[in-house]
Amino acid sequence: MGGDxxxxxxxxxxxxxxxxLGIPVVLVGPPERLGADHGLEVLPASEVIEMDDDPGPSVxxxxxxxLLRAAEAVRDGRALAMVSAGNTGAAMASALLRMGRLRSVxxxxxxxxxxxxGSHPAVLLDAGANAECSAPMLVQFAQMGAAYATARYGxxxxxxxxxxxxxxxxxxxxxVKEVHALLAQTAGLRFAxxxxxxxxxxxxxxxxxxxxxxxxxxxxxxxxxxxxxxxxLLEVFAADEEAKRAAEVMLPRLAPLxxxxxxxxxGGAMLLGVDGVCVISHGSSRARAVVSAVRVAHDVAVGxxxxxxxxxxxxx
Amino acid sequence: MGGDxxxxxxxxxxxxxxxxLGIPVVLVGPPERLGADHGLEVLPASEVIEMDDDPGPSVxxxxxxxLLRAAEAVRDGRALAMVSAGNTGAAMASALLRMGRLRSVxxxxxxxxxxxxGSHPAVLLDAGANAECSAPMLVQFAQMGAAYATARYGxxxxxxxxxxxxxxxxxxxxxVKEVHALLAQTAGLRFAxxxxxxxxxxxxxxxxxxxxxxxxxxxxxxxxxxxxxxxxLLEVFAADEEAKRAAEVMLPRLAPLxxxxxxxxxGGAMLLGVDGVCVISHGSSRARAVVSAVRVAHDVAVGxxxxxxxxxxxxx
Numbered sequence: 096m097g098g099d100x101x102x103x104x105x106x107x108x109x110x111x112x113x114x115x116l117g118i119p120v121v122l123v124g125p126p127e128r129l130g131a132d133h134g135l136e137v138l139p140a141s142e143v144i145e146m147d148d149d150p151g152p153s154v155x156x157x158x159x160x161x162l163l164r165a166a167e168a169v170r171d172g173r174a175l176a177m178v179s180a181g182n183t184g185a186a187m188a189s190a191l192l193r194m195g196r197l198r199s200v201x202x203x204x205x206x207x208x209x210x211x212x213g214s215h216p217a218v219l220l221d222a223g224a225n226a227e228c229s230a231p232m233l234v235q236f237a238q239m240g241a242a243y244a245t246a247r248y249g250x251x252x253x254x255x256x257x258x259x260x261x262x263x264x265x266x267x268x269x270x271v272k273e274v275h276a277l278l279a280q281t282a283g284l285r286f287a288x289x290x291x292x293x294x295x296x297x298x299x300x301x302x303x304x305x306x307x308x309x310x311x312x313x314x315x316x317x318x319x320x321x322x323x324x325x326x327x328l329l330e331v332f333a334a335d336e337e338a339k340r341a342a343e344v345m346l347p348r349l350a351p352l353x354x355x356x357x358x359x360x361x362g363g364a365m366l367l368g369v370d371g372v373c374v375i376s377h378g379s380s381r382a383r384a385v386v387s388a389v390r391v392a393h394d395v396a397v398g399x400x401x402x403x404x405x406x407x408x409x410x411x
Numbered sequence: 412m413g414g415d416x417x418x419x420x421x422x423x424x425x426x427x428x429x430x431x432l433g434i435p436v437v438l439v440g441p442p443e444r445l446g447a448d449h450g451l452e453v454l455p456a457s458e459v460i461e462m463d464d465d466p467g468p469s470v471x472x473x474x475x476x477x478l479l480r481a482a483e484a485v486r487d488g489r490a491l492a493m494v495s496a497g498n499t500g501a502a503m504a505s506a507l508l509r510m511g512r513l514r515s516v517x518x519x520x521x522x523x524x525x526x527x528x529g530s531h532p533a534v535l536l537d538a539g540a541n542a543e544c545s546a547p548m549l550v551q552f553a554q555m556g557a558a559y560a561t562a563r564y565g566x567x568x569x570x571x572x573x574x575x576x577x578x579x580x581x582x583x584x585x586x587v588k589e590v591h592a593l594l595a596q597t598a599g600l601r602f603a604x605x606x607x608x609x610x611x612x613x614x615x616x617x618x619x620x621x622x623x624x625x626x627x628x629x630x631x632x633x634x635x636x637x638x639x640x641x642x643x644l645l646e647v648f649a650a651d652e653e654a655k656r657a658a659e660v661m662l663p664r665l666a667p668l669x670x671x672x673x674x675x676x677x678g679g680a681m682l683l684g685v686d687g688v689c690v691i692s693h694g695s696s697r698a699r700a701v702v703s704a705v706r707v708a709h710d711v712a713v714g715x716x717x718x719x720x721x722x723x724x725x726x727x
Contacts, residue, residue, distance in 0.1 A: 149581075212643070223576055226584045260539055260627040265465075268542045268624050292628040293635030305628075308584050311576040312625055313632045315608030320636040323612045327528070328644070331664050338664055341657035348647050348654055 096124040096143040096161045097181015098380045105180060106133050108385020115386065118393045121174055124161040138173075140164040146378060150184030154192060162186055166193035169371040176372035176392035178363070180380035186373065187224055187366055194371035197401070199408045201229070203368030204236045204307070205375065206243050207314055208361050209295055212352075215248040219258075219295075219303045222364060223311035233257075233274045233304055235408050237284055239367040240302035242407035246400040247365075247391070248301070252285050256300035258309060259289040274304070283410055292316075321356060359384040362391035367404055372396040412440040412459045412477045413497015414696045421496060422449050424701020431702065434709045437490055440477040454489075456480040462694060466500030470508060478502055482509035485687040492688035492708035494679070496696035502689065503540055503682055510687035513717070515724045517545070519684030520552045520623070521691065522559050523630055524677050525611055528668075531564040535574075535611075535619045538680055539627035549573075549590045549620055551724050553600055555683040556618035558723035562716040563681075563707070564617070568601050572616035574625060575605040590620070599726055608632075637672060675700040678707035683720055688712040 096102055102124060109120040110133050122129050123138045140161040144153045154163060162181060166189040168174040179186040183205070191203060205224045208216035220240050225232065237255045244253035257275055259267040264275045266289065278286040287300040292313055295303070305313070332342035354360060363376035363384070372395055376388040412418055418440060425436040426449050438445050439454045456477040460469045470479060478497060482505040484490040495502040499521070507519060521540045524532035536556050541548065553571045560569035573591055575583040580591045582605065594602040603616040608629055611619070621629070648658035670676060679692035679700070688711055692704040 226576065226582075226587075258628060260542065260624055260631075266542075271542075271624070291635075292631030292633075293638070295632055296636055296639045308576055308587070309625055309628055312574060312608040312621075313628050315576075316611055316629050316632040317608075317636050319607075319609030320612060320633050321640065322609070324637065324640045327668060328665075331661065331668070334664055337660050341660035344653055344657035345647065345661065348650055349644075352643060352647070 096128070097146070097179045097186070098376070098378050099146075100379070100381055101180065102129055104381045105385055106130065106135075108380070108382035109133065109135055109389070111382055112386045112389035116390055116393070118389055120389060121168065123165040123168065138164055138168055144182050144185040146182050148182060148185065150182060150188045153182070153185050154188045160185075160189070162189040163193060166190050166371070166373070169373070170194050175396040176374065178374045178376060178385065178388045178392050180376040180378060180385065180388075183223070183375050186375050190366055190369045190371065190373040194369045194373070197368055197370050197405050197408065199405070200239075200368040201232050201235060203366050204239065205364050206240060206367050207364040209298070209303070209314075209317070210356050210361065211296065211298060212355060215250070216361060217298045217301055217303060218244050218247070219305070219310055219314060220367065221305065221307035221310050222314055223307045224366070225307040227308070228270070228306040230270060230273045230277055233270075233306065234277050234281060235368070237278055237281065237286075237302065237304045238407040238410070239404050240304060241284060242403045243365065243367055243395075243400065244301040246395050246398050246403055250301045253301035254285050254287040254299070255302040255304060256287040256290040256298065258292070258303050258305035258313065260291065262289050262291070264289065270306070278304075325353075360387055362387040365391070365395070370401060372400060412444070413462070413495045413502070414692070414694050415462075416695070416697055417496065418445055420697045421701055422446065422451075424696070424698035425449065425451055425705070427698055428702045428705035432706055432709070434705055436705060437484065439481040439484065454480055454484055460498050460501040462498050464498060464501060466498060466504045469498070469501050470504045476501075476505070478505040479509060482506050482687070482689070485689070486510050491712040492690065494690045494692060494701065494704045494708050496692040496694060496701065496704075499539070499691050502691050506682055506685045506687065506689040510685045510689070513684055513686050513721050513724065515721070516555075516684040517548050517551060519682050520555065521680050522556060522683050523680040525614070525619070525630070525633070526672050526677065527612065527614060528671060531566070532677060533614045533617055533619060534560050534563070535621065535626055535630060536683065537621065537623035537626050538630055539623045540682070541623040543624070544586070544622035546586060546589045546593055549586075549622065550593050550597060551684070553594055553597065553602075553618065553620045554723040554726070555720050556620060557600060558719045559681065559683055559711075559716065560617040562711050562714050562719055566617045569617035570601050570603040570615070571618040571620060572603045572606040572614065574608070574619050574621035574629065576607060578605050578607070580605065586622070594620075641669075676703055678703040681707070681711070686717060688716060
């Protein structure tokens with residue numbers, strides 16, 4: 096029921112995931128709003144948490160919300176994973192309340208893929224779950240991010256970097272300097288040192304760790320500037336007849352690049368640190384984004400991500 | 412003596428500023444390294460703080476450093492303003508030590524222009540002077556940023572926004588929420604609420620306030636993604652003969668855009684809160700960037716920026 100194009104695009108994506116990937120999908124929501132043409136199993140939920148609802152109060156008040164019911168289905172073993180394109184805070188709260196935290200995890204984090212040209216995406220966390228973080232939280236984010244890069248992209252020994260304002264360990268806030276020292280001595284972690292904002296699209300690492308405030312600002316800055324550039328380019332391409340002809344030459348050559356940066360193909364963000372798989376797709380998800388999210392959710396669940404996260408944090 | 416192309420490009424830029432703008436420039440540094448062909452007055456300084464020197468120890472140890480001598484020249488009224496393309500931390504420390512802080516200013520901040528298509532640039536501060544900030548510091552950054560937008564871009568009543576991770580005043584760290592509440596009730600300030608990372612290139616404000624850690628990460632993310640996009644585009648433009656012909660049509664149409672985003676034309680960052688004008692140009696400054704920086708330094712100094720900053724902070 097979540098996202099700008101719910102439920103129609105979400106339902107269409109679920110149907111496509113079944114047809115194309117052979118992954119069984121259960122829809123959660125008010126049956127009358129989901130329709131019946133899709134032919135999928137429906138887990139009824141009478142309430143919906145809207146995009147602009149305040150997450151905390153909503154999950155307490157709307158006991159029969161689709162997000163809570165979806166998280167319960169994972170908790171109860173009726174589903175292997177949940178996928179939502181809805182209210183991020185409410186999806187997080189639902190997963191946390193119903194699935195619970197993994198033992199030893201202080202706070203779950205949102206891990207978001209950042210495209211890297213010619214390679215698998217890197218993982219940035221925390222992308223916004225925790226505006227304020229402690230040093231032990233950030234060390235766990237590093238451990239969980241590494242386990243996720245292995246589960247998701249098959250990286251054997253992921254390199255983990257820390258986002259700061261200079262490469263030297265003396266750069267950054269007192270928190271960042273403390274975390275730098277801790278990561279350098281964390282057993283089993285391949286620490287690659289600090290990276291800066293300008294490195295995010297060509298990272299010398301598979302994982303970037305930061306607090307949820309900085310991570311959210313950096314990701315949205317990245318998204319905003321890429322969108323700005325794309326929009327401006329398309330405007331120039333349509334400026335006059337000569338430009339339009341040149342654009343016909345350029346567009347096919349730019350398509351592979353655009354595909355690598357298309358959020359719909361990337362599969363969404365993952366909430367790491369809860370006792371179950373929870374994928375959060377962007378609010379403007381259409382059917383294709385839902386298919387990607389279902390595929391990723393399925394793959395990491397089957398691959399044993401949750402167990403791997405638990406071991407990674409316990410080992411530290 | 413600072414920057415990747417010092418002293419030759421810096422000297423050439425100084426000469427151009429004299430010739431093209433009629434602004435008298437004094438060079439500061441070891442006379443034998445500055446040469447004599449430029450025909451400009453030289454203020455001798457026997458030492459140079461290098462780009463990778465640690466700022467604090469350097470300014471204490473190198474008493475005859477060109478940066479310190481330049482700041483002294485401003486303090487003593489021998490120069491109206493200083494311009495450096497060198498070590499940012501050392502330029503800041505030199506200005507702070509020799510010019511002193513403005514009365515009532517808790518900590519100076521670096522204000523950096525962010526291009527806004529079809530309008531004057533917006534000003535982001537702090538761009539990295541203070542990794543950790545208090546609420547009173549951020550309120551002063553708002554006041555100084557507004558005064559600077561007026562002095563630099565002639566904005567009569569600048570709108571000031573706060574960088575956060577959501578538009579609602581409930582979003583962000585405890586510090587950001589506190590600052591939001593304070594800015595909303597600061598007399599004489601036109602507070603425009605929160606903005607997010609994705610808004611930075613199309614801001615509903617003239618000034619964006621943030622701590623120096625977040626500001627530095629956001630700016631470098633912006634720079635990095637624009638550079639990535641430009642580089643990738645140029646690669647596609649050169650991919651084959653057909654692409655090259657199409658590029659010949661596109662490039663002149665993209666040139667005005669590239670000019671708006673060219674850091675060399677923008678004039679550099681400004682250290683606000685010291686008792687004098689100090690412009691910090693980027694490390695890769697060539698002659699043209701120096702000309703822009705000299706022009707900006709001259710214009711705001713003549714326009715009474717320092718007095719305006721003092722009044723803005725005292726009024727709050």
